[in-house]
Amino acid sequence: MLKEAIAMLTKNKGTWLEFQSGQMQFAGLGALEQRALKDIFCKSEEEDLLRSKALCVWD
Amino acid sequence: MANDKGELALDWSTKIAETLMQGIEKGFNQAQLREMAVECASYKLANRTLFGNLTVLHYRMYGGEGEEIWEAAAAVEALVLSLDMIDDLQDGDNDKVPWSAMRGDIALNIALGFVFLAQHMLLQTNFSPERKHAAAALLNAQSLTTVGGQMTDLLNKLQTEEEYMEMISGKSASLLVMASQLGTLLACGETKIETTEFALQLGIAAQMKNDILDITNHSGKNDFWNRKRTLPVLMLLDYLEGENHWASDYFEGRLSYEEVKDKSKEFEEALEQSGALAYASVRMRIAYYRCLEIVETLPVETDYKRTLDEMIRA
Numbered sequence: 001m002l003k004e005a006i007a008m009l010t011k012n013k014g015t016w017l018e019f020q021s022g023q024m025q026f027a028g029l030g031a032l033e034q035r036a037l038k039d040i041f042c043k044s045e046e047e048d049l050l051r052s053k054a055l056c057v058w059d
Numbered sequence: 060m061a062n063d064k065g066e067l068a069l070d071w072s073t074k075i076a077e078t079l080m081q082g083i084e085k086g087f088n089q090a091q092l093r094e095m096a097v098e099c100a101s102y103k104l105a106n107r108t109l110f111g112n113l114t115v116l117h118y119r120m121y122g123g124e125g126e127e128i129w130e131a132a133a134a135v136e137a138l139v140l141s142l143d144m145i146d147d148l149q150d151g152d153n154d155k156v157p158w159s160a161m162r163g164d165i166a167l168n169i170a171l172g173f174v175f176l177a178q179h180m181l182l183q184t185n186f187s188p189e190r191k192h193a194a195a196a197l198l199n200a201q202s203l204t205t206v207g208g209q210m211t212d213l214l215n216k217l218q219t220e221e222e223y224m225e226m227i228s229g230k231s232a233s234l235l236v237m238a239s240q241l242g243t244l245l246a247c248g249e250t251k252i253e254t255t256e257f258a259l260q261l262g263i264a265a266q267m268k269n270d271i272l273d274i275t276n277h278s279g280k281n282d283f284w285n286r287k288r289t290l291p292v293l294m295l296l297d298y299l300e301g302e303n304h305w306a307s308d309y310f311e312g313r314l315s316y317e318e319v320k321d322k323s324k325e326f327e328e329a330l331e332q333s334g335a336l337a338y339a340s341v342r343m344r345i346a347y348y349r350c351l352e353i354v355e356t357l358p359v360e361t362d363y364k365r366t367l368d369e370m371i372r373a
Binding site: 002003006007009010032033035036037039040041052053054055056 | 348
């Protein structure tokens with residue numbers, strides 16, 4: 001389901017706004033998955049995550 | 060409160076670093092070994108000691124109050140440093156670190172020294188013999204898991220996402236699990252499943268982020284050009300399967316680097332179109348958010364949860 005959602009969002013950028021506004025949802029995906037998708041396709045929290053040093057322990 | 064709230068807000072890296080340096084002075088008798096080990100540790104300890112901090116925090120979280128935890132936290136950092144060094148020596152792709160500038164045989168010997176220094180420091184602490192024995196057993200068991208994961212990574216034969224997840228759980232996440240469990244064990248004599256799970260998710264997220272950066276890096280260290288099988292690379296290859304694409308031919312060794320080195324633009328386009336990077340990024344965030352969610356539900360005092368949350372987000 002996650003792969004299908006990403007394939008849809010990757011192929012059709014027109015769906016980003018619908019997804020961001022909540023008009024389109026991916027039934028079957030949990031809250032964490034939806035949130036992560038919004039991070040990537042709506043750029044909601046991406047920068048915060050990239051600054052976390054805890055995620056850089058093997059950089 | 061078992062501990063004062065002011066202490067929770069501290070970053071314990073300075074104290075852990077000092078303790079590790081003392082351990083090196085006492086443990087390494089040979090002068091050049093000691094000198095070069097200090098150089099390696101100084102480089103490593105210039106950054107926050109996340110692993111040691113997790114050990115101290117879990118010790119406090121589960122009721123530990125003694126000062127002997129500093130040696131245990133420093134031992135954890137010594138072990139992580141040794142494995143970092145060995146990983147860099149195996150990959151040969153990190154020129155930033157001081158051990159890459161040393162002779163390979165010397166650097167390997169120093170790394171080996173850190174493995175035993177970790178055990179030595181842990182066994183020299185003032186914890187009870189039973190607890191020290193259990194802690195040493197835990198350190199060894201988790202290290203063996205890490206070595207197993209590293210072996211899978213070195214063999215570079217991953218075919219599926221499931222195999223990748225199993226590999227990074229062993230190779231990377233097991234060290235964060237070890238750091239957290241060690242503090243818990245030394246405090247209360249047993250490990251807790253909830254701390255295992257949050258550390259596992261954090262380790263998965265961190266390794267995925269590393270792999271995402273390593274496929275978007277255009278200055279040498281790039282997993283695709285190095286034919287290294289990570290999640291974004293596997294997803295890309297999966298997308299290209301059956302398309303007779305040059306990228307598949309290169310990755311399988313049917314084309315040389317010389318034959319494809321001018322195709323970096325095409326590679327970037329394929330990566331974008333495949334959704335491989337997006338997929339890995341989403342999976343990384345799911346693991347990270349799951350980690351924070353587990354921290355929120357830990358059955359410990361709120362101040363400790365807040366500190367752990369800050370430690371992860373900072």
